[in-house]
Each structure stands twice: as C-alpha cells, then as structure tokens.
Amino acid sequence: MSTRRMLRKTSSLIEDAKLVTQRNHADNENQQPVSIQEFLICSTAQSDKLSLSFVAGCLENYEIKIKILEGKNGKIHPPKDDNCWEQVYVSCECSLSHLTSIEKTITEAYSLTMKRLSSLDNARSFHHEVQWFPKCAADLDLCQHLREKPDADRITDEHPGFQDPDYAERRRNITEIAMRYKHGDPIPSVEYTNDEKETWRKVYSTLRPLHATGACLQYLNAIDELETCGLYSADDIPQLNDVSEYLNDRTGFRLRPVAGLVSPRDFLASLAVKVFQCTQYVRHHLSPMHTPEPDCCHELIGHVPMLCDEEFAIFSQEIGMLSLGVCDEDIEKIASLYWFTVEFGLCKQDGKIKAYGAGILSAYGELEHALSGRPQLVEFDCDKASVQPYQDADYQPLYFVASTFKDALFKMRDYAAKTIKRPFDATFDASKTMIRTQTKRSAYDITRAVEQIRSQVTALEELII
Numbered sequence: 018m019s020t021r022r023m024l025r026k027t028s029s030l031i032e033d034a035k036l037v038t039q040r041n042h043a044d045n046e047n048q049q050p051v052s053i054q055e056f057l058i059c060s061t062a063q064s065d066k067l068s069l070s071f072v073a074g075c076l077e078n079y080e081i082k083i084k085i086l087e088g089k090n091g092k093i094h095p096p097k098d099d100n101c102w103e104q105v106y107v108s109c110e111c112s113l114s115h116l117t118s119i120e121k122t123i124t125e126a127y128s129l130t131m132k133r134l135s136s137l138d139n140a141r142s143f144h145h146e147v148q149w150f151p152k153c154a155a156d157l158d159l160c161q162h163l164r165e166k167p168d169a170d171r172i173t174d175e176h177p178g179f180q181d182p183d184y185a186e187r188r189r190n191i192t193e194i195a196m197r198y199k200h201g202d203p204i205p206s207v208e209y210t211n212d213e214k215e216t217w218r219k220v221y222s223t224l225r226p227l228h229a230t231g232a233c234l235q236y237l238n239a240i241d242e243l244e245t246c247g248l249y250s251a252d253d254i255p256q257l258n259d260v261s262e263y264l265n266d267r268t269g270f271r272l273r274p275v276a277g278l279v280s281p282r283d284f285l286a287s288l289a290v291k292v293f294q295c296t297q298y299v300r301h302h303l304s305p306m307h308t309p310e311p312d313c314c315h316e317l318i319g320h321v322p323m324l325c326d327e328e329f330a331i332f333s334q335e336i337g338m339l340s341l342g343v344c345d346e347d348i349e350k351i352a353s354l355y356w357f358t359v360e361f362g363l364c365k366q367d368g369k370i371k372a373y374g375a376g377i378l379s380a381y382g383e384l385e386h387a388l389s390g391r392p393q394l395v396e397f398d399c400d401k402a403s404v405q406p407y408q409d410a411d412y413q414p415l416y417f418v419a420s421t422f423k424d425a426l427f428k429m430r431d432y433a434a435k436t437i438k439r440p441f442d443a444t445f446d447a448s449k450t451m452i453r454t455q456t457k458r459s460a461y462d463i464t465r466a467v468e469q470i471r472s473q474v475t476a477l478e479e480l481i482i
C-alpha cells in the first residue's frame with residue numbers, strides 16, 4: 018500500500034502563501050487594499066453645521082465600511098432633530114485612494130477640514146496595507162475561498178480518481194454543499210455510498226490500533242469519547258453537522274464544509290473565529306491509504322479529536338489570530354508554523370514521543386515514520402519552525418517536538434510579540450464570538466496624552482492656589 022502523505026491542502030497552504038506574496042509584489046500599485054482608517058472631520062467658520070447624518074451621507078458614495086461615527090468636542094447649537102458637532106470622528110475600512118478622495122470632497126465641496134489621525138500614520142509605517150479579514154464566523158461567507166483558484170475543486174492527473182468520471186461526478190456533487198453553504202445553516206448530510214464507507218472503514222480500522230502507542234493522550238481521550246458517544250466508529254462516516262455540534266459543545270470550534278483548497282489567509286483566519294474548514298468528500302476507494310489532498314478521513318480522524326481538547330483548541334485559534342491583517346510574508350511564516358504543529362507536530366509525554374499533528378495521526382505511514390527514530394526531532398522553536406523547509410512529496414525529514422501545548426502556546430505568543438507586525442491589536446471576544454481590534458497607539462500618541470494630562474493638572478493646581 019502506498020503510504021504517501023494525504024495532505025495536499027496544507028502543503029499548499031505554505032506554497033500558496035509564497036505564491037500570494039510573489040503575486041502581490043507584482044500587483045499594480047494602483048490596486049490599493051482596504052485598511053483601517055481613522056480621521057476627524059472638523060467644522061470651520063465657512064462650513065454648515067456638522068452632523069453625523071451629514072457625514073454618513075458624504076461617505077455613502079465611497080465603498081467604505083464605517084465602523085465608528087462619533088461626535089467629538091461638544092455640540093454646536095443642537096437643533097431638535099439632529100446633533101451638530103465641532104468634530105466628527107470616523108473609523109472605517111477603506112483604501113488610501115478613497116481616503117484621499119474623501120478628503121478632497123470634505124475640504125473642497127463642503128469647506129470642512131479633515132485631520133488624519135496618528136493611528137493612520139502608524140499604519141503607514143508598516144510596509145503593507147491591512148487587508149480585510151473576517152471578524153466573526155458569519156464573515157467567512159464573504160471569504161474568497163476557491164475563487165482565487167477556480168480549478169481547486171477539480172481533480173488533477175495526480176489524483177487516484179483522475180480516470181474515474183463517476184468519482185469526479187460524486188465529488189462535484191458533495192462539494193456543491195460547501196459551495197452553497199452559509200454560516201448558520203446546518204451542514205447538510207451526505208448519504209455515503211458503500212464504497213465510501215468501506216474506504217473509511219479501512220482507514221479507521223488501520224489507524225486506530227496505531228494510535229494507542231503513537232498518539233498523544235489528549236487525542237486518545239478525545240477519540241475514545243467520540244466513540245463512546247456513538248459519533249465515531251469504523252462502520253460509518255460521521256456527518257459533519259453532528260461532529261460540529263459536538264465540537265462546539267466541547268471547545269467552541271465549529272466545522273464548516275469546504276469544497277477544496279482555501280487561500281492560506283482565509284484558512285488561517287477561519288481558525289481565529291473558531292471555525293475549521295472541513296472537506297466532506299472521501300478519497301478514491303482504490304487508494305484508501307493515500308490521497309493527494311485532504312478528505313474527510315483526514316479531517317475527521319486527524320483534526321477533529323485534537324480540536325476537542327481545550328488547550329489545543331486555544332493553540333489552534335491563536336495561530337489563526339496571528340494571521341489577521343498581517344503581510345503576505347508573515348502569512349507564509351504562520352502557515353509554516355501551522356504545518357509543523359497542527360499538521361505535523363510531535364510532543365513529549367511521559368518521556369516518550371507522541372503525535373498530535375493531524376497529518377501524522379491520519380496517515381499510518383507518516384505515523385510509523387515519525388516515531389521510528391529515523392527523522393530528525395528538534396525542540397519546538399517558532400523562529401525555526403516558521404522558516405523551516407517542508408516536505409510535501411514524502412515524509413517529513415524533521416519534526417518539531419513540543420513539551421506541552423501550553424509551552425508551545427507561550428512560545429508562539431513570544432514569537433508573535435517580537436515578529437508579527439500589524440498596526441492593531443486583535444482579541445477574541447468569547448461572549449460575542451467575534452474579533453475585536455484596537456489601533457495601536459504610537460509613542461507620540463502616548464507622549465501627547467501625557468502632556469495633556471500634565472497641563473490639566475497644572476491648570477487645576479493653579480485653581481487651588
């Protein structure tokens with residue numbers, strides 16, 4: 018039996034990230050991406066009264082997404098039906114070219130002045146514009162997914178099902194579910210054929226005995242529970258919706274059906290909003306132990322049990338959080354970190370090397386190889402893992418070994434603090450299940466704020482005296 022790895026999606030994750038970097042470097046400079054912009058619109062002696070509705074009307078003609086519209090510095094003669102302000106603060110998502118057009122309209126057509134805030138200058142000091150990213154699971158409906166690669170859901174000549182039109186048709190029918198899927202919908206069930214069930218049975222029953230000695234404790238606990246509650250068995254392929262509900266109860270992660278390759282940026286961003294993009298089709302039945310791309314055997318056997326573990330779920334989400342709004346070069350590094358942890362990570366438990374990476378746990382050949390003593394094992398180090406060359410045509414020659422998930426998480430946070438550059442902080446609001454961002458303030462902003470406080474204190478002191 019062939020034992021080649023079955024992870025085309027994740028190998029492509031790094032490769033695709035490199036391609037995106039190259040492509041974007043070559044892009045026309047006029048194609049400006051959207052970023053977070055903040056500015057103040059200020060009334061002048063020549064201007065009419067400045068109201069929020071007026072500003073909203075001015076901005077309506079531009080393709081921008083207003084995040085905050087707020088009156089500042091006191092109201093000017095507020096009439097009954099509207100509030101007029103000295104200044105209106107705007108935080109929005111738009112390109113620099115649109116910002117320039119807005120400024121021109123504001124100053125020339127309406128005799129107002131516009132002050133771009135220092136946070137914008139901070140953003141400019143970074144070498145990239147912040148690209149739009151999903152803030153919640155529903156935003157994943159807006160992600161590009163397969164659009165960047167229209168052929169991504171097609172079968173290439175290296176696929177075992179290349180010469181099987183029935184398989185190609187079957188796969189197309191299943192991927193239609195993902196193409197139509199919208200957040201909040203239950204994931205439609207697939208009535209798997211006997212061939213597909215038999216493929217699952219072979220993969221599942223081959224791997225399960227090997228997990229007992231090769232898988233980490235967290236994986237074993239999780240898959241035992243999945244079996245105990247009746248979701249997992251060798252006899253049938255679990256339905257994504259059932260697994261997603263179970264997973265959501267455990268760690269807050271959900272599954273979302275995906276038709277094939279996903280752009281690295283979108284795939285990583287989905288982790289940030291606690292969504293794992295999951296294929297629903299099954300590899301070709303003539304090649305049960307090999308697939309050149311991820312299929313539901315890989316996702317359900319490799320990824321899902323680990324995502325049931327709270328610490329690992331946090332680790333996975335934080336990898337996703339790192340990717341939000343970063344430049345293409347950083348996406349490459351984060352994709353590499355993902356590869357050497359979530360896909361091909363090893364850890365040490367009770368003095369023994371165990372697997373936690375889905376690419377190892379879902380491929381018996383890789384599992385045997387990773388634990389054979391032949392490949393090089395290196396202590397997990399983000400600086401090294403983020404640039405380590407990877408192998409997608411054969412087994413990994415090198416694996417990184419984490420002492421614990423918590424230790425790996427701390428290392429990743431340290432790495433992010435010193436390496437990943439973006440003009441905002443991103444946090445996950447668990448109660449609202451959405452990403453919140455806050456613009457980073459520069460040393461100049463802080464100095465200015467301190468000076469303002471000092472002058473206010475001095476004024477108060479003078480009053481007391």
Ligand SMILES: [Fe+2]
Pocket residue numbers: 024027311315319320360375376
């Ligand atoms: Fe994977």
